[in-house]
Amino acid sequence: MILHSASDITQTATDSLNSIMDASIGGFTFEKFISTAILIIVCLIVRRILIHLIGGFFKRLAIDRTLWNFLMSAIKGILLFTVVVIVAESLGIPSSSLIAIFSVFGLAISLAVQGFLSNLAGGLMILVSKPFSVGDFIDVASYTGTVTQTSLIYTHLLTSDHKVIYIPNSEISASKIINYTRQTERRIEIFVTASYDSPIADVKNAIQEVLDRLPDILKDPAPEVHVSAYQDSSIQYVVRGWAPTDSYWNAYYDLLEGIKDAFDRHDIEMNYPHLNVHMVKDTDIPVQAMKESSNFISAADNPKTILSKDS
Template sequence: MLANTLEWVNNNQGLIIEYVLNIVSAIAIILIGMLFARLIYKGLHSMLSKRDLDSTIVDFVSYMVKYVVVAFVLIATLSRIGVQTTSFVALIGAAGLAIGLALQGSLSNFASGVLIIVLRPFKAGEYIEAAEVAGSVESVQIFATTLVTFDNKFVVVPNSAILGGNIINYSRKPTRRIDLVIGVSYNANLQQTKAVFEKVLKNNAGVLDTPSTQVAVAELGDSSVNFVVRSWAKSADYWDVRFQLIEEIKDALDAEGIEIPFPQMDVHMDK
């Protein structure tokens, strides 16, 4: 048995050496290739970051390039050890088709992620409302976008759900308009009431001078005269200014003796 083995080794030394060299070469290719993919990722990530691009774009593009390099390295490794890459690529294509049919939703999310990166309807740090969720964008990943809500909830939203509906970006513009509807009693003097609103707007430091503010009678309601009070604030200060104005308007109306009506019900009892 041993003699037969030694004889076979002697007769096939060239083949064995070639096979060993191919194995060593394949190991070298995969080690060097993985190192190269890692260096490509770090280099590309660093280069894109220096261009002040949005972090979502930097991460998405860097990872995609890295995975493409890894795929080529694996194919080159298999080719070195004698695997027919042509049939292998065809097999991957067939498997990819089957997986694609099974994972249509995931592929839709991937395609939507690419479109989000290209079209850039929002970027990391901006406050948006999409797919019935409102929050600050934390990151755009391959299949989903992560948001953090006002009350610090971490929400993962599929990219296709975001791109399939309306996207409201509250942070993209530097300023936002604050719309308040305030109802006062029919007994109130309209000019005096209007002057109270204008004074509150003028004295609030968060209200911008441009665009100008607007105070007007919006409608004559069932139990109140409704004023529309419009002002502008920086997008980052929107909620703080809005809450301040509501409180300041209530205090100012009370100080002037102007009543804010509330729903009442009169009950008449027949004897």
């Protein structure tokens, strides 16, 4: 009797379990829900393992941290999408339909955030090509400053007067970039003028003394002083010297001040635009001729007061 009752209980439990397994909601049986849940758990575990392995691989490559974060986010999204497709297939949803829905959805989003995507693409180009790094002093998109941060959307620039400028990466990737700190040395180039009355050798020696005296001017490559042009009232000289990048501006300003002091010590005149007034006591030149002359100007219609212009 007891065995018979136990058999009945077992049979009842089996029938109940079978009825539960055969029960369906919206065409999906309980058995399918259980198998789908197990599939989701397995897929998520595999996804986590793959993310861990890929992350370790990227760390060994020693790539830029910002680029690393972006790649890991993209990989996580791709793996999650793969999990969704696999689960949808197990539930009987065609993957082609799912991909088509995501494609239309992605197209709509891309049109809505076109500017964002262009900045994102520009940020990726910058991170891959690395035309500059944090701490570099650059000139880009009509702005000059020190790079303080690079992200996928904006590059942060700190100007010399401590303004923080956020430049869209799309604008940077389409502009010319000048990196002043990529090299360890920079060349200084200054143009100065001296009177024709000052011998060329004296002018060059005076400038050379300054170049030799300044500690920030490198001896190799050797600095240079040359005549670069003969102007209307002066001779133009070009001064070139090399300085460490970190000391460039100190050397530049010291050289400017040193040249002026050296010219004063050696009585070398720096020419500048001025007017010479010539007083003519007796002249037979008609007033009209003096007015039409390109070299003389009549002052107050007085033919005896002549102004000549020197530049």
